[in-house]
Amino acid sequence: METFLLQFFIFLTAAAISVPIAKKLGLGSVLGYLIAGIVIGPFGASLIHDVEEIMHFTEFGVVMMLFLVGLELKPSLLWQLKMPILGFGGSQVIITSLAISAIAYYFLPWQQAAAIGLILSLSSTAIVLQTLQEKGKMKTEAGQSVFAVLLFQDLAVIPMLAVLPLLATLAISTGGHHDSALYDISALPHYLQITVTISAIAAVLIFGKFACRPIFLMIAKTGVREIFVAAALALVIGTSLLMMMVGLSPALGAFLAGVVLADNEFRHELESDIEPFKGLLLGIFFISIGASLNFSLIGNNISLILGLTAGLIAIKWLVLVLVGLVFKISSKERALFAIALAQGGEFAFVLFQLAKTSGVLSVDIIEPLISAVAISMFLAPVMFVIHEKVTQTSQVENKEQEDDTIKKSDHKVIIAGFGRLGTDIGRFLLSAGIKPIILDHNAGNISVLRKLGFEVYYGDATRLDLLASAGASSAELLIITLSDTHAATQLVELARKHYPQLKVVVNARDREASFEFMDLNINEVYRETFGTALNMGQAAMKQLGIDPYEAHRLKQIFQKKDLEMMPELYKQRSEEESYISLYQKHHEHLEELMNLDHNECLIALDKAWTAKNPEL
Amino acid sequence: MKKILINFAHPAKSHSNINKALRKVVEELDNVTVNDLYANYPDFMIDIKREQALCEAHDIIIFQHPLYWYSTPAIMKEWLDLVLEHGWAYGSEGKALQDKLFFQAISTGGDASTYQKDGYNEFTLAELTSPYQATAKLCNMTWLPPFVVSGVHSGLPKEKVQSHAEAFRRTIIALRDALFDIELAKQQEYLNSDVNRVIRSV
Numbered sequence: 001m002e003t004f005l006l007q008f009f010i011f012l013t014a015a016a017i018s019v020p021i022a023k024k025l026g027l028g029s030v031l032g033y034l035i036a037g038i039v040i041g042p043f044g045a046s047l048i049h050d051v052e053e054i055m056h057f058t059e060f061g062v063v064m065m066l067f068l069v070g071l072e073l074k075p076s077l078l079w080q081l082k083m084p085i086l087g088f089g090g091s092q093v094i095i096t097s098l099a100i101s102a103i104a105y106y107f108l109p110w111q112q113a114a115a116i117g118l119i120l121s122l123s124s125t126a127i128v129l130q131t132l133q134e135k136g137k138m139k140t141e142a143g144q145s146v147f148a149v150l151l152f153q154d155l156a157v158i159p160m161l162a163v164l165p166l167l168a169t170l171a172i173s174t175g176g177h178h179d180s181a182l183y184d185i186s187a188l189p190h191y192l193q194i195t196v197t198i199s200a201i202a203a204v205l206i207f208g209k210f211a212c213r214p215i216f217l218m219i220a221k222t223g224v225r226e227i228f229v230a231a232a233l234a235l236v237i238g239t240s241l242l243m244m245m246v247g248l249s250p251a252l253g254a255f256l257a258g259v260v261l262a263d264n265e266f267r268h269e270l271e272s273d274i275e276p277f278k279g280l281l282l283g284i285f286f287i288s289i290g291a292s293l294n295f296s297l298i299g300n301n302i303s304l305i306l307g308l309t310a311g312l313i314a315i316k317w318l319v320l321v322l323v324g325l326v327f328k329i330s331s332k333e334r335a336l337f338a339i340a341l342a343q344g345g346e347f348a349f350v351l352f353q354l355a356k357t358s359g360v361l362s363v364d365i366i367e368p369l370i371s372a373v374a375i376s377m378f379l380a381p382v383m384f385v386i387h388e389k390v391t392q393t394s395q396v397e398n399k400e401q402e403d404d405t406i407k408k409s410d411h412k413v414i415i416a417g418f419g420r421l422g423t424d425i426g427r428f429l430l431s432a433g434i435k436p437i438i439l440d441h442n443a444g445n446i447s448v449l450r451k452l453g454f455e456v457y458y459g460d461a462t463r464l465d466l467l468a469s470a471g472a473s474s475a476e477l478l479i480i481t482l483s484d485t486h487a488a489t490q491l492v493e494l495a496r497k498h499y500p501q502l503k504v505v506v507n508a509r510d511r512e513a514s515f516e517f518m519d520l521n522i523n524e525v526y527r528e529t530f531g532t533a534l535n536m537g538q539a540a541m542k543q544l545g546i547d548p549y550e551a552h553r554l555k556q557i558f559q560k561k562d563l564e565m566m567p568e569l570y571k572q573r574s575e576e577e578s579y580i581s582l583y584q585k586h587h588e589h590l591e592e593l594m595n596l597d598h599n600e601c602l603i604a605l606d607k608a609w610t611a612k613n614p615e616l
Numbered sequence: 617m618k619k620i621l622i623n624f625a626h627p628a629k630s631h632s633n634i635n636k637a638l639r640k641v642v643e644e645l646d647n648v649t650v651n652d653l654y655a656n657y658p659d660f661m662i663d664i665k666r667e668q669a670l671c672e673a674h675d676i677i678i679f680q681h682p683l684y685w686y687s688t689p690a691i692m693k694e695w696l697d698l699v700l701e702h703g704w705a706y707g708s709e710g711k712a713l714q715d716k717l718f719f720q721a722i723s724t725g726g727d728a729s730t731y732q733k734d735g736y737n738e739f740t741l742a743e744l745t746s747p748y749q750a751t752a753k754l755c756n757m758t759w760l761p762p763f764v765v766s767g768v769h770s771g772l773p774k775e776k777v778q779s780h781a782e783a784f785r786r787t788i789i790a791l792r793d794a795l796f797d798i799e800l801a802k803q804q805e806y807l808n809s810d811v812n813r814v815i816r817s818v
Contacts, residue, residue, distance in 0.1 A: 549627055552658030 007054075010047050011284050014040045019283075030126045030346060031378055033283050037290020048291060055288040055353065060240070061281025062350050064274055066251045067236050069154050070258020071271055081148050087327055088145050089152020092341070096121035096319045103311075108365070111167040115360045116369065118160050119352060120312060124345035125150045126282075127380050132340065135384070138474070142336040145329060149341055157347050161249040164351060170359040193247075200246040204239055204253055208260030213447075216266045220443040220458055232273045265446050268439070268457040272465035282346075289349045289374070298371050308372035313379070317342040332391065339387045343380040344373030412475040414439065416461035416491055418449060421507055421528055422481035426454060436479070437470050462491045464498060472499045480506040483528075485513040492520050511569075518570050534559055554594055561590050617647050618792050621674035622721075625653045625681040625692045634723050634765050635682065637777050641785040647792055649674065653691045660694055667699045672712055676791055677757070679748070680721040682768075686737075686744045696751065705755045717791070717798070718752045719760035719807055720745060721784065725769035742805065760798070763787060763807040783811045790815040 014036035022032030040047040048054075078085070101110075101117030108116070128146060137143040188196065212235070219228050236254055243253030261267060298305055317338050324334035352370055355361040411434050415422050418440040429436050438454060439461040440446055449456045459466040461482070472478070478495050482488040488506060495502050505524040508514040517525045534555050541551035565586045572579045622642065626635050629652075643650050651670060657663070671677060681688050703709045722741070730736040731744070745762055752759035765772075765780045772780075787807060790796040801807055801814045 547630055547655060549654035549658040550630070 007048060007050075010040055011054075011287055014287060015283050029283075030124065030286055031381070033286030034290035034293075034374060034377070037287035038293060038295075039290075040287070041291030041293065043293070043295040044291075051288050051291045055285060055292065058281045058285035058288060059350060059353065060250075061278050061283075061285050062347075063240050063250050063254045064236055064278035065282060066154070066158070067239075067254035067258040068271060068274060068278060070255040070260075071262050071267055073151075073259055074262045081144075081151065084145055084148035085152050087148075088323055089149045089156075091323050091326070092149050092319060093121045093153060093156050095322070096316055099315050099319060100312075103315075109169060111169050112361055112365065115164060115167050115355055116365075118164075119348050119355070120344060120369070120373070121316075122153045122157070122345040122347045122351075123150065123316070123341040124343055124377055124380060125154060126346055127343070127377060128340050131381060131384050135388070137336065140333060140336075141329060142333040142340065145324075145327075145333075145337050146340045153345070153347070157351070158249065158252045158255055160351060161251055161354065164354055164360055165358040168359040170362060197246040197248065200242050200248070201253075201256065204242065204256050205260055208257050212261060213264060213266075216264075216269075216458075217443050217447065220266070220269075228269065229273045232270050233277065235270075236274060265450055265456055266458050268466055268469045269459040271469040272459070272463070275465065275469065285349075286346065289370070293371060293374060294367050297367050301368055305368050305371045305375070308368060309375045309379075312344060312372055312376055313342050335391065336387060339383050342383070343376040345377075348373045411477070412471060413437070413477045413479060414461075414467070414470050414472060414475050415479045415481065417441075417480060417482040417488075418445070418454070418456055419481065419483060421483075422479075423449065423454075425479060425481060430454075437475075439466065439470055462487050462494060464494055467494065467499070472502060475499070475502060477503045477505065480504065482507075483509060485509055485516060488513075489516055489520060492517065492522060496520070514566065515570055515573050518566075530559075530562075557594060558590065561586075561593065618675040618717075618794060619673065620648045620676045620678065620788060620792055621670055622648065622650045622678045622680050623653060623692070623695065624650055625679070625689045625695075627654050627689055627691070629654070632682065632723070632768075634768055634772060634777055634780065635680070637781040638680065638721065638723075638765070638784045641781045642788045645785075645788065645792070648788060653695060654689075657691065660691060662691075662695055662698050664698050664701070667695065668701075668704060668712065671699070671716075674716070676717040677713070678719055678721055681723075683722050683724045683744075686739070687747075700751070700755065711756065714756040716757050717760060718748075718755075718757040720748060720762040722762045722764050723768050724764065724766040726766065727770070728764070728766040731766070740805075758798070760801055761804055761807050780808075783808050786811060786815060 015033060018036035018039065019029050019032035022035060023029060038044050041051070097114075097117040097120075099117075100120050101113045104113035104116045107113075128150060132138050132143050132146060138147065216228070216231065219231050235257065239253040239257045240250030243250045261270065264270075320338035320341055321334065324337050329337055349370065352361070352366045352373075356363060356366055413429065413434060413436040415426055415429075415436045415438045418426060418438045419442075422438070422440070426436055426438055435455070438449075438456045439459050440449075440456055441458070441460050443458055446456045446458055457470065459470075461467065461470075461480075472495070478491075478499075480488050480491055482491065485508070492504060492506065495504060503524075504522055506517050506522055506526070507528045508517055508525050509528060511527065514525045514527055537558075538551045538555040541554065542548050565582075569579065569582060569586075572582050622639075624635075624639060626632055629635055629639075639650060642648050649670065651667075653662075679688065679692060681692055684690075687693070700706065701710070704712050722745075724731065724741070726737060731739065731741045733740065741762060741764060749759050763784060787796070795816045797814045797816060804810065804814070807814075
């Protein structure tokens with residue numbers, strides 16, 4: 001127990017120290033983990049052992065990552081991006097694999113050459129997406145193309161995981177992957193094996209489609225958050241176990257489960273619950289990769305490894321430029337597109353690991369290649385910086401052009417709270433072509449709204465992680481319609497602190513609540529019953545036979561004057577006496593102004609009406 | 617019998633005796649529709665389809681309004697801008713208003729003498745209403761000179777108001793019953809310059 005805790009402590013401390021430093025240097029978190037691994041590994045301070053085993057365990061982070069990738073992949077998004085995904089992504093992966101395999105074939109048998117080609121064709125989703133987001137390039141042509149390629153690669157990993165073991169030419173050293181702790185189906189006759197495998201996949205799909213919702217709904221109604229986390233973890237782990245039992249890749253199962261749940265209202269909640277586990281496991285996985293880097297080997301073969309790195313970057317870059325040319329990406333965007341994806345990826349570590357355990361590649365081939373991939377990943381952020389420096393002059397014009405093309409449907413709006421008020425706002429925005437992301441905490445309410453066709457997600461909007469997975473970092477506007485003023489002010493503070501770019505429009509229960517929001521410097525505060533009260537007042541006047549246009553003007557005048565006195569009342573609100581007298585003063589003034597018989601504003605209309613001849 | 621539509625526009629009608637009076641005497645007549653624009657569209661959201669249907673269902677279209685800055689109150693301009701669509705009111709396909717009769721019933725603050733070349737306002741009402749004459753022409757309508765009640769600001773005595781209202785009522789009835797000499801009316805300065813001449817007795 002103590003040794004376990006000590007190991008765990010060392011991993012976490014190393015991550016906690018090195019990741020912030022790496023981020024500060026603009027290198028991204030993945031490199032931070034790798035460096036941490038090197039520092040605590042056998043070639044650094046030599047603080048950890050059993051690296052292999054830890055790597056094996058934390059590989060599960062990859063399964064979770066694929067689950068999350070699946071969750072992100074709504075069928076509609078896939079359909080929208082089908083051309084770039086298949087076109088850019090497909091040609092990049094195929095051409096790069098062929099090129100690298102062809103070169104490797106000079107030195108190695110074809111199976112090994114093919115494996116290397118496939119593995120090295122992948123780029124680093126973690127580094128590239130993070131960097132593009134940080135630099136605000138996701139919406140550009142290059143950004144979208146890069147995203148399409150990465151998506152294809154993420155999907156391509158799944159068949160690669162399945163195909164790699166088939167390329168095995170070496171004897172498997174350790175027992176490894178095919179062991180199943182539960183039940184070994186290889187004892188069954190062949191046709192039964194296939195049946196079991198297909199039913200397992202069908203079970204995942206059917207369970208995800210039909211059984212998950214009621215179960216999550218039930219759990220959500222209990223309001224105990226950790227049970228939801230437990231259920232989410234159980235879902236991912238259970239799917240993986242089932243897949244392993246039938247001899248399929250657990251990553252495939254998790255991915256499928258993710259896709260099936262992508263349209264589910266619990267998507268954001270699942271995402272934010274799994275995310276920290278994935279992050280932690282992947283982090284430790286990257287640390288163990290760093291720790292397993294063999295520096296004596298790198299030192300002895302320095303020229304070979306540097307050559308491999310340079311060759312890897314050069315080949316990938318060339319292929320990307322070619323793909324960009326064929327698919328007619330404009331020249332400026334093409335440069336970024338090619339630079340962004342010219343490195344090895346974290347999946348290479350996973351796949352090399354698999355290649356080792358399933359007897360495809362031997363350690364002495366893998367080690368220099370892993371080193372080359374790692375170095376190319378080190379260089380990726382550096383290459384972004386260089387690209388930025390070179391193209392800095394032309395960037396200003398680009399920005400101006402981008403602004404013009406923003407469509408209404410591109411506006412990113414989050415609505416927190418979808419009760420009666422939120423529903424109407426949502427309907428209103430939707431009818432204007434603005435599609436908000438809606439978060440609500442009432443599970444029963446959500447299933448009704450979903451049936452009506454709203455895109456509503458379950459979750460507590462005042463939780464930072466949920467805001468994040470709803471896309472708060474790239475959203476433009478947050479609309480708060482929570483009836484609980486305390487929760488709403490909390491949310492405002494949270495948004496202000498973490499997403500200063502978010503504009504906030506908020507509903508206030510009453511005047512008191514308005515003041516609380518004004519304390520937080522929010523200008524767009526709307527009292528929830530004020531508009532209805534005035535509309536009813538207008539209707540009442542009409543019923544009393546008052547001219548409809550006068551009633552309309554009176555409403556407008558009242559609304560305007562009431563809003564005008566808010567700041568003054570706000571200043572006086574702490575002193576009760578002066579507040580009341582100020583309120584009364586304003587009210588008298590309003591009464592005078594609006595008196596039907598000598599209404600100043602309506603008399604103004606009389607006065608306005610003609611060119612009066614003063615001499616007559 | 618002809619059908620008459622009165623598009624009425626006054627933002628503060630409770631303060632206008634003359635417009636109230638003119639409206640009151642024709643409101644209840646058969647085949648006369650009074651369409652109060654400010655009351656129907658206090659927020660200026662004019663229902664274009666409804667307004668076009670109203671126009672199509674009537675033979676004579678009257679704009680009744682006070683003269684605001686030598687023109688109409690704001691909603692009337694909004695009405696013209698939105699309702700008179702290309703392809704409906706004008707253009708090669710726009711024949712919806714063809715041959716309908718059009719005129720304005722205007723109340724002015726200043727005396728009639730101020731609306732003369734040598735008067736205080738320097739322009740005649742015929743000149744000032746020329747945009748509406750041009751509009752009627754473009755829409756293939758028959759334009760008539762305005763029915764004018766002037767000098768409202770100096771305060772019209774009760775009898776004066778009543779006689780104007782009576783003239784208006786007689787004009788509307790004569791138009792409705794085709795007892796109105798349209799060709800003669802066209803040559804007059806105002807529609808009500810000499811009511812007895814233009815209205816034929818049966």
